[in-house]
Amino acid sequence: MIENEKPASKNWFYRFAPEIILFLYIILFLIVKNPDNPLDRVIMSDGKSYYAYLPNFFIYHDHDYKFVEDYEQKYYANDALVFKEFRFKIDGRTVIKGFSGLAFLFLPFFLIAHFLSFIFGFPTDGYSIIYQYSIGFAALFYLWAGLKYLRKLLPAFGFSVQIVTAILFIIAFGTNIIYYTLREGSMVHVYNFALVAAFLYFLQKAFVQKTLKPLILTTFLYGLIVIVRPTNGLIILLAPFVAGDASTLRQFIKGLFKKPSGILMVLAALSVFPFLTMLIWYLQCGHWIVYSYGEEGFSFLKPHFFQILFSFNKGWFVYTPLALVAMAGFVYLFLRNRFQFFLGLIFLLLFVYVASSWWAWHYTSTFGQRVFIDIYPFIAILLGFTFLLIKKHQIIQLAGIAIVAFLVALNLLQFYQHYTFVFPPGTIDFRQYKDSFSRLVPAPRVFFPEDKIEKCDVLSNDFEKDYGWLNYASVTDTLAFEGKYSSRAGLANEYSIGLYEPIRRHLSTDFGWVKVSCQVYSDRKYSQAKMIIDVESEGKSVFYRPFYLSEVNRLNRWTYLEFALRLPELKTENDMLRVYFMNTRQDEFFMVDNLKVEILSLKEAFEFY
Numbered sequence: 001m002i003e004n005e006k007p008a009s010k011n012w013f014y015r016f017a018p019e020i021i022l023f024l025y026i027i028l029f030l031i032v033k034n035p036d037n038p039l040d041r042v043i044m045s046d047g048k049s050y051y052a053y054l055p056n057f058f059i060y061h062d063h064d065y066k067f068v069e070d071y072e073q074k075y076y077a078n079d080a081l082v083f084k085e086f087r088f089k090i091d092g093r094t095v096i097k098g099f100s101g102l103a104f105l106f107l108p109f110f111l112i113a114h115f116l117s118f119i120f121g122f123p124t125d126g127y128s129i130i131y132q133y134s135i136g137f138a139a140l141f142y143l144w145a146g147l148k149y150l151r152k153l154l155p156a157f158g159f160s161v162q163i164v165t166a167i168l169f170i171i172a173f174g175t176n177i178i179y180y181t182l183r184e185g186s187m188v189h190v191y192n193f194a195l196v197a198a199f200l201y202f203l204q205k206a207f208v209q210k211t212l213k214p215l216i217l218t219t220f221l222y223g224l225i226v227i228v229r230p231t232n233g234l235i236i237l238l239a240p241f242v243a244g245d246a247s248t249l250r251q252f253i254k255g256l257f258k259k260p261s262g263i264l265m266v267l268a269a270l271s272v273f274p275f276l277t278m279l280i281w282y283l284q285c286g287h288w289i290v291y292s293y294g295e296e297g298f299s300f301l302k303p304h305f306f307q308i309l310f311s312f313n314k315g316w317f318v319y320t321p322l323a324l325v326a327m328a329g330f331v332y333l334f335l336r337n338r339f340q341f342f343l344g345l346i347f348l349l350l351f352v353y354v355a356s357s358w359w360a361w362h363y364t365s366t367f368g369q370r371v372f373i374d375i376y377p378f379i380a381i382l383l384g385f386t387f388l389l390i391k392k393h394q395i396i397q398l399a400g401i402a403i404v405a406f407l408v409a410l411n412l413l414q415f416y417q418h419y420t421f422v423f424p425p426g427t428i429d430f431r432q433y434k435d436s437f438s439r440l441v442p443a444p445r446v447f448f449p450e451d452k453i454e455k456c457d458v459l460s461n462d463f464e465k466d467y468g469w470l471n472y473a474s475v476t477d478t479l480a481f482e483g484k485y486s487s488r489a490g491l492a493n494e495y496s497i498g499l500y501e502p503i504r505r506h507l508s509t510d511f512g513w514v515k516v517s518c519q520v521y522s523d524r525k526y527s528q529a530k531m532i533i534d535v536e537s538e539g540k541s542v543f544y545r546p547f548y549l550s551e552v553n554r555l556n557r558w559t560y561l562e563f564a565l566r567l568p569e570l571k572t573e574n575d576m577l578r579v580y581f582m583n584t585r586q587d588e589f590f591m592v593d594n595l596k597v598e599i600l601s602l603k604e605a606f607e608f609y
Contacts, residue, residue: 014161018147021172025140029182032419035132038077042136043127047186049086049098051135053280054110055126063284064094071127088292093285097292100277101228105191109138139185146194147172150377153201156208159384166387166404167380174322174408177376178415179367188229192374195225196235200377204242207252212262220269227277232374234351241343296359303353304361308369311362312433319368319414322383322407329385344382351375362427367418416440441551446515446564448600455601457506459499462594463487470498470580481519481558481593489529489583489590496592498580503535503599504573511602512567516579519558521591526550529583529590531563536578537571546582558593 013020034040043051052065060067065087076082086097110126113134117124147168154164171177181190199221206214226233243249256262281290309317317324333341355361355371363371372379390396417423423436424447432447461467463475463485473492480486489496503512514533522529527549535543547563579597583590 011161011165014151014165017165017168018144018151021147021168022140022144025143025172025178025181028178029136029140032182033136033185035129035136038075039082041076042132042139043186044082044184045084045187046086046098047102047135047184048084049096050100050102050188051106051110051126051186052086052096053100053103054106058110058114059124059126065096071125074125075127088294090285090287090290090292095281095284095290095292099227099230100280101224101226101273102188102191104224104273104276105142105228106135106138109134109141136185139181139190142191142194143172143177143181146190146197146377149194149197149201150380153197153204153377154380154384156204157381157384158388163384163387167383170322170383170404170408171376171380174404174411175320175373175376175379176368176370176411176415177373178411179418180370180373183419184366187370189370189373192225192229192232193376195221195228196232196374197377199225199235200238200242203239207243207248210252210255212259212265215256215262216265216269219266220272223270223273227273229374231354234347234354235375237343237347237350238378241340241347244337245339298354298357299359300353300357303356305352305356308352308356308361312430313428314362314365314369316369316372318433320372320411322404322411323372323379325404325407326379326382326386328389329382332385332389344378347378348375367415367423446562448513448515448564448602448606452602452604452606453600454603455506455508457599458596459501459599460594460596461497461499463497470500471495472497479521479591481521481591483593486521486591486593487581487595489581489592490586490588494582494584496581496583497595498578499595499597501577501597503567503575503577504570506599507567507570507601509601509603510569511605513564513600513602513606514567514577514579515562515564515598515600516596517560517562517598518595519560519593520549520553520581521556521558521589521593522549522553523556523589524553524585525555527553527583527590528585528588529553529581531561531581532579533563533565534578534580535568535570536576538574542571542575543568 033042035042052068055067056062056065068085068087072083087094088097089095110131113131114124114126116122116134117128117130120130122128122130150171151164151168154167155161159167177190177193180187199218202214202218202221206218222233222236225235240246240249243252256266278288282288284290304311307313307315309315312318330341330345333344363369365371387400390400414423417436417439420441422439422441424432427447427449428436429447461469462483463480464483466472466475471487471492474487474489474495474497475485476488476491477484478486478488487497516531516533518531520527520529529549531547531549533543533545533547534541545565549561552561553559577597577599579595581590581592
């Protein structure tokens, strides 16, 4: 115990740290999440796949999962990026793409929601609002459970009450687990965090007590970990690390083999969830072993080892720099326990190697690299060793505390920036990261990978000359971003100058996009103006898409904006593209300058995932 430290039993902040964090998370959940919004449901993305086992088993009994279209149409936005296709055909029969493990963790919350929906008269269809909130609270519960087991685990490695308490708050608020609990709570990661924390706790307890009960619980949890996310089976490599030394590990294994009945019980516990998963597969398609990911898989000869750690496109250490700080824990282990140093390092390197070998190594993550959340209990241990490394040097300790505090604040800022889309979804490079880093409000930016573009035709207007665009009467020298002239929507009429151009001749592929960039000025904090992209066929509008500027313009300042839109399938060779700004509010002074329209032909289908 360090000097002046209160016993753990008397330190209420330590004892109730998981509950305090849970309380704060509940408040944040109610602030940042809106399950009533079709674009912000809790059951979303891959979570739809893991969750679908439950409504199908308890409600629909549909071997072909045709109810997917029904709930998508009823509860979700009509958007191809929101729809999640998780049905996979094997020998003409349908299986769910995702593993069933998470459904077992969802089960109590699904049953509660089903009961409450029935009692209060809500649709008992598995996707109405009570189910959405229930799964949201499931994520909060498993975060709390993970922190609870982590608080029990960490003292075993010699960490003080203060260090343990600090680590719990750092993990909760200094890493991207906050995003995947509050905003994407049906994804697997916070659940895996809880499972791995509990697994390591009972494993450590089994080594210390040398009894069968904690070992049975350990193997029971391990079986569940594997069928929630099979690659997390690598966590078994941490068993020697938790043992602490080779002698303890050998004695434990010898003791286990002295009890054949114990081995049978351990194997039985280990096989419970894998057997249930195999049984589900067999009932679905007649096969005991199924690979439901089709052509998606690992490329072990081409890992993206550096990118998954350091890339601005979801790199772990870039968006969760506290994980990089935790790596200093290996220095402490190298100096104090080489056995743990090498075993811990081997585990981490293998985990990174396997994760980076997946075909989509970025895992279409929204905030940082989500796949590493699963092993944050191990990162928490390394973080504890980092604190032990610096605690004897007062100046270094103070500097370390300042750095950690800054990185927690940075993480909270970037959490805000990601959930408000200041950081755009999809692929991010250094330009986008730099552009978004210091912003608190989203500024539209559109970046297409250069290797995706086959052709790009650029049509621009700086309003300094009459280039033959529509509504030249809107041009004025009252105010300009650059040069002498700009276009005012509301001067001659409610329209700005506009482009009206045959579109087919600009396209060389079937994957056409329009990108519009410009400078806009308004004397209103929330502009009423909108930018419109319109496709006309035979004199009639067949595709009309407005972009509202009220959330992106700045008061009395020129603001650079970009917008992009995938073009619809054209109907005739003479279809026309119309791009213009519209302002119906006569008392708003709204200007446009340096308007540029790019018509892009992409080599293949592309989405901002």
